[in-house]
Amino acid sequence: xxxxTTNEMMTVAAARRLxxxxxxxxxxxxxSTAANLARLTHAxxxxxxxxxxxxxxxxxxxxxxxxxxxLALNADTVVAxxxxxxxxxxxxxxxxxxxxxxxxxxxxxxxxxVIGPYDRPKTRLPGxxxxxxxxxxAGEILIILRQSxxxxxxxxxxxxxxxxxxxxxxxERAGLKTKGPVAVITDLGILxxxxxxxxxxxxxxxxxxxxxxxVAATGWPLKFAxxxxxxxxxxxxxxxxLRDLNARxxxxxxxxxxxx
Amino acid sequence: xxxIVSLREAVAGLxxxxxxxxxxxxxxxxxxxxGHEVARQGRRDLTLVRMTxxxxxxxxxxxxxxxxxxxSWGGNPxxxxxxxxxxxxxxxxxxxxxxxxxxxxxxxxxxxAGAANLPFAVMRGYIxxxxxxxxxxxxxxxxxxxxxxxxxxPSLRPDVTVIHAQKADRRGNVLLWGIIxxxxxxxxxxxxxxxxxxxxVDSLDAPPNACILPHWALSAVCVEPGGAxxxxxxxxxxxxNRFYPxxxxxxxxxxxxxxxxxxxxxxTQNFAEFRRVLAETAAAKEG
Numbered sequence: 407x408x409x410x411t412t413n414e415m416m417t418v419a420a421a422r423r424l425x426x427x428x429x430x431x432x433x434x435x436x437x438s439t440a441a442n443l444a445r446l447t448h449a450x451x452x453x454x455x456x457x458x459x460x461x462x463x464x465x466x467x468x469x470x471x472x473x474x475x476x477l478a479l480n481a482d483t484v485v486a487x488x489x490x491x492x493x494x495x496x497x498x499x500x501x502x503x504x505x506x507x508x509x510x511x512x513x514x515x516x517x518x519x520v521i522g523p524y525d526r527p528k529t530r531l532p533g534x535x536x537x538x539x540x541x542x543x544a545g546e547i548l549i550i551l552r553q554s555x556x557x558x559x560x561x562x563x564x565x566x567x568x569x570x571x572x573x574x575x576x577x578e579r580a581g582l583k584t585k586g587p588v589a590v591i592t593d594l595g596i597l598x599x600x601x602x603x604x605x606x607x608x609x610x611x612x613x614x615x616x617x618x619x620x621v622a623a624t625g626w627p628l629k630f631a632x633x634x635x636x637x638x639x640x641x642x643x644x645x646x647x648l649r650d651l652n653a654r655x656x657x658x659x660x661x662x663x664x665x666x
Numbered sequence: 667x668x669x670i671v672s673l674r675e676a677v678a679g680l681x682x683x684x685x686x687x688x689x690x691x692x693x694x695x696x697x698x699x700x701g702h703e704v705a706r707q708g709r710r711d712l713t714l715v716r717m718t719x720x721x722x723x724x725x726x727x728x729x730x731x732x733x734x735x736x737x738s739w740g741g742n743p744x745x746x747x748x749x750x751x752x753x754x755x756x757x758x759x760x761x762x763x764x765x766x767x768x769x770x771x772x773x774x775x776x777x778x779a780g781a782a783n784l785p786f787a788v789m790r791g792y793i794x795x796x797x798x799x800x801x802x803x804x805x806x807x808x809x810x811x812x813x814x815x816x817x818x819x820p821s822l823r824p825d826v827t828v829i830h831a832q833k834a835d836r837r838g839n840v841l842l843w844g845i846i847x848x849x850x851x852x853x854x855x856x857x858x859x860x861x862x863x864x865x866x867v868d869s870l871d872a873p874p875n876a877c878i879l880p881h882w883a884l885s886a887v888c889v890e891p892g893g894a895x896x897x898x899x900x901x902x903x904x905x906x907n908r909f910y911p912x913x914x915x916x917x918x919x920x921x922x923x924x925x926x927x928x929x930x931x932x933x934t935q936n937f938a939e940f941r942r943v944l945a946e947t948a949a950a951k952e953g
Contacts, residue, residue, distance in 0.1 A: 568794025
C-alpha cells in the first residue's frame with residue numbers, strides 16, 4: 407500500500423514511538439489517535455491513562471471528549487481525577503506523556519493559553535489542562551501537531567507547558583528531573599532535541615516532503631541533523647488499523663475525533 | 667442534611683448573587699439542568715469555578731451572570747472554542763470577566779485540600795510555566811524536611827457546589843459512577859452542595875467502596891431526569907454529540923446566542939420544558 411496522507415503518516419510515525427508496555431498519559435485529539443493506533447498495532451500492552459480518570463483505557467472508537475463513556479467502560483479501572491494527578495502522574499508511574507499544542511517554539515515549550523498579550527489576548531485558547539504537570543512528571547514527552555508558521559513560532563506569547571525553556575541545561579537548572587520532550591512528530595517530519603543545545607532539529611522527513619517545505623512551515627531558522635532519514639512509510643497493517651479506527655469513530659460519532 | 671426538593675427551590679434557597687459556585691463534571695454528568703436554573707433565576711456577580719468550563723458556563727458568562735471565572739481548561743469538548751467565554755475575555759462582552767487561571771493538577775489538588783479543611787495544597791507543578799506570572803495565587807513553599815521547593819496553591823472552598831449523579835435513595839444518599847472527576851472532592855469542599863439525580867430509588871444496592879455521598883453531607887437533592895444533557899449519565903443515556911457542534915454555531919454570534927437563551931432557557935419553566943422546546947426547534951429545522 408503506497409497511498410497515504412500526510413496526516414496518516416504523522417499519526418503512524420507518532421504511534422511507533424510508543425513502546426509496548428509503556429504507561430502513557432494521553433491528551434485528547436491527535437495524541438489519543440496515535441496512542442490508540444499503537445495499542446491496536448505493535449503495542450497491545452500499552453497502558454493508556456486519560457486525565458478524567460480511566461486507567462488502562464481501551465476505547466472501541468476514538469473519544470470525542472476526555473470524558474467519553476467508552477473510555478470508562480473498557481478501562482482496567484476508573485479513578486477520581488485528583489487520584490490521576492496525585493498518585494499516578496506525580497507518583498512517578500507514567501513513562502510517556504503524549505501532548506498536542508496550539509504553538510511550539512524551537513525548545514519545545516508549548517502554548518495553549520493565549521495569542522497576544524495575556525490581559526488583552528487576540529485569541530483566547532482553552533488553557534493548560536493537565537499539560538504543565540504532565541510535562542514535568544512524565545518520564546518523557548512526545549508531542550504531535552501539524553507543522554505551520556502559525557504553530558511553529560519564533561517566540562511564544564505564553565509558555566503554558568515547559569519543554570527546554572531557553573535550551574541547554576535550562577530544564578535541569580529549573581529543577582526538573584524528567585527527560586522532557588524526546589520527539590515532535592508533525593505531518594512533515596520528526597524533530598528531536600539536539601543533545602546539547604536542546605534545539606528541535608529535523609531527524610526524519612516524511613516521504614514526498616522537501617526540506618524547503620519544512621523550512622517554510624517553521625517560524626525560526628530550522629536546523630537539520632547531519633543524517634536526516636526518510637520516515638519509514640506506513641505499512642499496510644498500520645494503515646488498515648488507522649483507517650478502520652477512523653471509520654469506526656466516524657460511524658459512532660458522525661465526526662473523526664475530538665480536542666481535549 | 668439533604669432535603670429532597672425541586673431544583674427551583676434548591677437554587678432559590680442555596681445559590682445567592684455574588685456566590686462562588688462550582689458546577690463540576692468532567693464531560694460526564696454535567697449539571698446542565700442546574701446551570702439553566704441558575705440562569706433562569708437571574709443570578710448575578712457569580713464567581714464560577716470549574717476545571718473544564720463547558721457549555722453551561724458559556725451560557726452563564728454570555729448572559730452576564732458571572733463576574734469571575736476560576737478554571738484550568740475552557741473549551742467546547744471535541745469541537746473547539748467557547749465563543750461566549752472568548753468574547754468576554756477578548757472583548758469584554760457583555761462585561762469584563764475576571765480570569766483566575768490554573769492547571770488541572772492544581773485545581774484537583776485545591777479541591778482535595780478544601781475537602782480536607784486545609785488552607786492550601788502542595789504539589790509538584792508549574793515549573794517553567796508562565797502561569798504563575800499571571801496568577802499571583804500560584805506560589806511556592808519549601809519542604810521543611812527535604813528542602814524541595816514545591817508549588818503551593820490555595821484550597822477551593824466554594825460557597826456552593828452543584829453536581830449531577832445517577833441516583834439517590836429516599837433519604838438523599840447519592841450514588842455516582844463512571845468518570846466521576848472531582849465531584850466528590852468539590853462536594854465536600856463546599857459550604858453547601860446541591861445534587862441533581864436521574865432518579866430516586868428505594869435502595870442504592872451499591873457495593874462497598876462505591877462513590878456514595880451521604881445525605882447528611884449534602885444540602886439538597888433534586889430529581890432531574892436527563893439533567894446532564896447534552897452530556898451523558900452512564901447507565902442512563904449517551905452523550906448527544908451533535909449538540910456540541912450545534913452549540914458552536916449558536917454561541918458564535920451574540921444575537922443568535924441571546925435569542926436561543928431566551929427561547930430555550932429564560933422563557934421555559936424547567937429543564938423538561940427546555941428539552942421539549944429544543945425538540946420542537948430541531949424538528950422545525952429538519953422539516
